[in-house]
Amino acid sequence: MTRTLLRRLALSIPLLFVVTILTFVVTGLTPGGAAETILGTSATSAKIAALNQQLGLNQPVYLQYGHWLEHAVHGNLGTSVLTGESVTTILGHALPVTLSLIVGAVIVAVVIGIPLGVFSARRARSGGQVVDAVSLVGFALPNFFLGLMLGYVFSNVLNWFPASGFTPLTQSFTGWLSSIALPVVTIALPGAAMIARQTRQGMLDVLGRDYIRSLRARGLPERSVIYKHALRNALGNVVTQLGIYIVGLLLATTLVENVFAMQGVGTVAVSATSEHDLPVLEGAALYFTVVVVIAFVLVDLARAWLNPKLRRSH
Amino acid sequence: MTVPLAAAGKPHARPRLSPLAIVAMVVLAVLILAAIFAPLIAPYNPIAENLSAAYQGPSAHHLLGTDEFGRDLLSRIIYGGRVSLLGVAEATGLFVLIGLPLGLLAGYFGGVLESAISLIAEVSFALPQIIVVLAVLALVPDSTASAMIVLGVLGAPALAVFISGAVKSVRAELYISAARVTGLRPGRIIVRHVVPAIVSPLIVQVSLFAGVALLFQTGLDFLGLGTQPPQPSWGSMVADGATYLGRDLWMVLPPGLVIILAVMSFGLIGDALQDARADRRRTTTAGARRRAPAIRPLSSARDQLTVPADAALTVRGLSAETTGASPAAIVEDVSFSVRAGGCLGIVGESGCGKTMTVMAMMGLLPEGVRTTAGQILFQGQDLRTCTPRQYSQVRGSGIAMISQEPVANLDPSFTVGHQITEVVRHHGGLSRRQARARMIELLEQVQLPDPGATARRYPHQLSGGMAQRALIAIALAANPAVLIADEPTTALDVTVQAEILDLLRRLREQTGLAVILVSHDWGVIADACDAAIVMYAGEVVEEAGIDDVFDQPRHPYSYELMAANPRYANQPRTPLPSIKGTVPAVGEWPDGCRFAERCRFAAAECRAAEISLDPVADGHWSRCLRNTEVPQLKLENA
Numbered sequence: 044m045t046r047t048l049l050r051r052l053a054l055s056i057p058l059l060f061v062v063t064i065l066t067f068v069v070t071g072l073t074p075g076g077a078a079e080t081i082l083g084t085s086a087t088s089a090k091i092a093a094l095n096q097q098l099g100l101n102q103p104v105y106l107q108y109g110h111w112l113e114h115a116v117h118g119n120l121g122t123s124v125l126t127g128e129s130v131t132t133i134l135g136h137a138l139p140v141t142l143s144l145i146v147g148a149v150i151v152a153v154v155i156g157i158p159l160g161v162f163s164a165r166r167a168r169s170g171g172q173v174v175d176a177v178s179l180v181g182f183a184l185p186n187f188f189l190g191l192m193l194g195y196v197f198s199n200v201l202n203w204f205p206a207s208g209f210t211p212l213t214q215s216f217t218g219w220l221s222s223i224a225l226p227v228v229t230i231a232l233p234g235a236a237m238i239a240r241q242t243r244q245g246m247l248d249v250l251g252r253d254y255i256r257s258l259r260a261r262g263l264p265e266r267s268v269i270y271k272h273a274l275r276n277a278l279g280n281v282v283t284q285l286g287i288y289i290v291g292l293l294l295a296t297t298l299v300e301n302v303f304a305m306q307g308v309g310t311v312a313v314s315a316t317s318e319h320d321l322p323v324l325e326g327a328a329l330y331f332t333v334v335v336v337i338a339f340v341l342v343d344l345a346r347a348w349l350n351p352k353l354r355r356s357h
Numbered sequence: 358m359t360v361p362l363a364a365a366g367k368p369h370a371r372p373r374l375s376p377l378a379i380v381a382m383v384v385l386a387v388l389i390l391a392a393i394f395a396p397l398i399a400p401y402n403p404i405a406e407n408l409s410a411a412y413q414g415p416s417a418h419h420l421l422g423t424d425e426f427g428r429d430l431l432s433r434i435i436y437g438g439r440v441s442l443l444g445v446a447e448a449t450g451l452f453v454l455i456g457l458p459l460g461l462l463a464g465y466f467g468g469v470l471e472s473a474i475s476l477i478a479e480v481s482f483a484l485p486q487i488i489v490v491l492a493v494l495a496l497v498p499d500s501t502a503s504a505m506i507v508l509g510v511l512g513a514p515a516l517a518v519f520i521s522g523a524v525k526s527v528r529a530e531l532y533i534s535a536a537r538v539t540g541l542r543p544g545r546i547i548v549r550h551v552v553p554a555i556v557s558p559l560i561v562q563v564s565l566f567a568g569v570a571l572l573f574q575t576g577l578d579f580l581g582l583g584t585q586p587p588q589p590s591w592g593s594m595v596a597d598g599a600t601y602l603g604r605d606l607w608m609v610l611p612p613g614l615v616i617i618l619a620v621m622s623f624g625l626i627g628d629a630l631q632d633a634r635a636d637r638r639r640t641t642t643a644g645a646r647r648r649a650p651a652i653r654p655l656s657s658a659r660d661q662l663t664v665p666a667d668a669a670l671t672v673r674g675l676s677a678e679t680t681g682a683s684p685a686a687i688v689e690d691v692s693f694s695v696r697a698g699g700c701l702g703i704v705g706e707s708g709c710g711k712t713m714t715v716m717a718m719m720g721l722l723p724e725g726v727r728t729t730a731g732q733i734l735f736q737g738q739d740l741r742t743c744t745p746r747q748y749s750q751v752r753g754s755g756i757a758m759i760s761q762e763p764v765a766n767l768d769p770s771f772t773v774g775h776q777i778t779e780v781v782r783h784h785g786g787l788s789r790r791q792a793r794a795r796m797i798e799l800l801e802q803v804q805l806p807d808p809g810a811t812a813r814r815y816p817h818q819l820s821g822g823m824a825q826r827a828l829i830a831i832a833l834a835a836n837p838a839v840l841i842a843d844e845p846t847t848a849l850d851v852t853v854q855a856e857i858l859d860l861l862r863r864l865r866e867q868t869g870l871a872v873i874l875v876s877h878d879w880g881v882i883a884d885a886c887d888a889a890i891v892m893y894a895g896e897v898v899e900e901a902g903i904d905d906v907f908d909q910p911r912h913p914y915s916y917e918l919m920a921a922n923p924r925y926a927n928q929p930r931t932p933l934p935s936i937k938g939t940v941p942a943v944g945e946w947p948d949g950c951r952f953a954e955r956c957r958f959a960a961a962e963c964r965a966a967e968i969s970l971d972p973v974a975d976g977h978w979s980r981c982l983r984n985t986e987v988p989q990l991k992l993e994n995a
Contacts, residue, residue: 058483069492175628182565183621185572187579187592188613191599199603257766260719261780261831262753275770287482294487298576302599309487313580316491317498324488324495331485339483351770351815 047353051343055336059329063115066328067108067321111325120329121322130326133311138330140209140307143219144296145289145334147227152234152288157281159235160242161274164250174239181236186295190229190302197225207304226299233295234288241284245277252276279350286342293331378629381622388619392438401429403436404587412605421611424594425601430611433589437612440590441619444505444574444583449567451509452516457559459513460520465528465551471521478514486511494582501574501583508573512566519562523555561627568623575616591616664734667696669871670718670756670839675731677710677717685944687713687726689896695888697838698865700872702886702903704879704918708940710895711875715841718873719758720748736838754784757832761844763824767816773800773827774812777834784835799830803860822853829860833870840864843875858885879919883907891915894941894951897970901977910987911979913956919990950981958983 114121120130163170198206204225210218250273258268297309312327347353391398407427414422421430463471489511490504497503577583578592586593591612598609664671671694678684688710695701703711716722718733720740733740735755740748760766768776777799778792787795800808803826816824825845832840842861846854862885864870874885882889889906891899891914899912910916917936938955941947949964963982970980
């Protein structure tokens with residue numbers, strides 16, 4: 044298992060560099076940029092130049108990146124060009140929102156998707172049609188639209204959940220749950236559909252294998268054959284897809300955060316984009332990439348646990 | 358992009374499209390044409406305001422109602438389509454333009470190129486696309502085109518990996534090798550052979566990506582990052598509708614629904630193409646035969662077969678057929694008995710029904726096959742009358758089974774030890790510690806070295822011989838009375854084969870285990886069994902004690918099968934002996950003797966009518982009219 048871990052971490056370091064450098068380089072190409080945005084359209088070129096000087100924005104890009112990296116390694120991500128607030132503070136408030144949504148979505152998607160997939164695999168033909176239909180709807184439904192509809196029905200009309208805002212876990216457990224319920228369901232449904240489909244295909248594949256017949260010949264109960272043996276072998280691909288799903292959740296959370304007026308990392312990144320607040324955008328890029336890295340590490344570990352052939356320790 | 362790879366079909370294969378897919382294509386065509394001809398079709402100017410007509414629902418004047426400025430929603434949707442569909446075209450264009458050639462090259466040439474693309478793809482999967490797109494939008498604000506191009510570029514490695522995989526599987530096909538041999542240049546090979554074969558999977562991936570791109574584009578617009586007002590776009594219309602949701606629910610619905618419609622159409626095309634190919638594969642392998650089977654009456658002599666007193670298992674008149682519209686017989690009137698401590702061989706080529714017979718005994722017939730007659734008498738009951746629950750208790754603790762391909766018969770995710778203790782605990786209810794002790798005992802009984810270490814191993818770490826021993830241990834775990842061994846040594850090499858057969862003999866002697874050994878190899882049968890039945894085309898054609906049948910076979914098929922064994926090939930540089938022809942397929946059994954086609958003794962009378970299985974000597978039965986003419990086997994080099 045350690046080898047898998049090291050390999051994944053080895054791949055992740057370049058990833059962190061690629062993302063942060065890319066973000067820096069691309070945004071750094073903006074003419075004028077932050078200074079102009081801060082001072083507004085009426086600013087004179089002299090004032091813009093002065094602010095650029097002050098913020099170090101007229102230095103060559105690689106020098107700017109170098110400074111940023113140096114500070115980042117020491118945990119200092121700089122301050123917002125617009126508000127002067129520390130980037131780590133801003134993102135520190137935003138991260139719990141994003142994490143609550145991502146973790147919540149993964150849990151809900153798995154809890155709904157896997158049983159649905161197993162159930163439909165056992166009823167091969169009709170189950171397949173159900174899962175395919177659900178999959179298609181899950182694929183086609185834009186999450187921002189679904190969020191709006193769910194919000195309308197369950198908040199505006201039924202008043203079961205708050206229409207907007209995020210209650211931190213530290214403040215109130217039930218408040219936190221009810222504030223994330225609708226956004227989580229919104230982004231989890233397509234995930235559940237995808238997982239159901241993947242689980243079903245995995246199960247159908249596994250159920251055709253020789254060892255399934257052998258397990259039945261041993262007199263083992265059918266529920267053990269399906270849930271203990273077949274499912275475990277079928278989950279490998281599902282777990283891999285989960286990694287890709289989590290990457291997609293970065294965008295999905297950004298969209299539902301907008302619908303439900305929550306300030307997650309994605310929302311912070313989007314405003315930083317329109318305001319040319321480079322340090323904040325860089326910080327968001329870093330945080331997102333770290334989330335992805337952690338997700339992939341967990342996915343790799345899960346796959347190694349499920350499939351003994353992936354472990355190298357023997 | 359999360360779609361699993363379906364194997365590429367032959368070139369120029371035309372997949373059937375379901376009606377749903379055709380509807381989807383029509384819908385997309387309508388949307389695209391509406392977008393292109395927007396100025397001609399749209400009833401109103403999409404940005405013309407008319408505040409007196411604001412917040413209207415659908416009406417005769419405004420088919421889809423109006424928004425907060427009184428602008429006609431239908432017209433805005435038609436024009437909005439231009440932005441979104443153009444964005445999809447941009448992203449998909451880059452996706453294919455970069456992904457397809459890279460995939461083709463990587464798949465065809467393999468090596469460093471393939472590894473490089475694999476690596477790039479791995480990194481691109483992990484890249485938070487949103488960040489890269491945001492960075493680009495920081496550079497070129499409000500530019501949908503830039504964002505969509507970036508999306509296409511970021512997605513291309515995934516297509517490259519997919520296409521590369523498809524190309525590799527096509528590469529292996531014979532016609533590519535043929536083209537290479539005839540000297541076509543790689544470029545022409547790619548174009549002429551590989552491309553047609555991957556067109557289908559390519560369309561699937563592209564349509565799915567198009568759906569994703571559309572969701573992405575509308576999402577960007579929703580966030581206000583792409584198209585700016587007053588230009589209409591589906592995403593920004595949803596955002597507008599959201600603002601006024603409390604006041605006017607309707608506004609948000611038309612743009613939302615049209616997005617769903619469009620994405621669903623992309624998805625349906627992808628799905629439909631996949632299913633069409635999968636369906637074709639399924640129907641060519643299954644398929645009921647048309648011929649009505651000839652039902653033979655139970656031969657009266659066999660009908661009187663009494664159950665021997667020391668029989669562990671007796672099968673009488675067992676018949677099985679396929680289910681479905683036109684059932685075909687697979688096994689007909691098979692009877693035999695095996696005593697405790699004895700070993701009965703069932704011999705025949707593949708397709709003669711031996712595996713189906715033993716599967717019927719285990720109650721593990723596959724879908725589409727069922728028993729129709731006969732009795733399976735075991736420990737005082739007829740297993741054919743058992744409920745599935747009862748049968749599951751008999752399996753393992755009463756009758757156990759081992760098969761060909763031992764490693765494939767073990768669950769790859771669990772250790773050998775676990776798979777043994779699992780059976781021990783299920784049938785015996787022992788505690789963990791007791792089960793573990795029993796497990797070690799069993800591993801010793803099957804003579805696996807270092808039982809403790811072996812128990813910790815996973816199936817992929819075992820050789821064929823070790824795996825088969827482990828499976829025998831599992832089979833013995835619940836102390837069965839009968840062990841069915843279906844071609845247990847076929848996949849193993851000869852020395853290991855001898856050890857496994859030895860083991861089975863020892864187990865019979867030590868525990869009184871009754872063994873039914875199924876094989877096509879008379880050598881194995883001779884080695885291990887004390888009696889044998891020979892099966893051909895679903896029926897028993899000869900039955901005798903092992904010495905008797907080898908001394909004097911009484912059916913031409915038994916003789917031919919014995920002679921066809923390579924180890925009896927007498928002279929160097931003579932062709933290997935083999936039986937000409939093949940076993941008649943299920944449903945195509947002739948009325949007379951089923952072996953007549955391939956038999957050197959066949960006469961008119963053989964083909965005329967059904968032949969019954971009759972006694973030809975003490976304990977020796979044959980289904981042959983000319984059984985006295987069957988020669989003895991000269992085993993010069995045996």
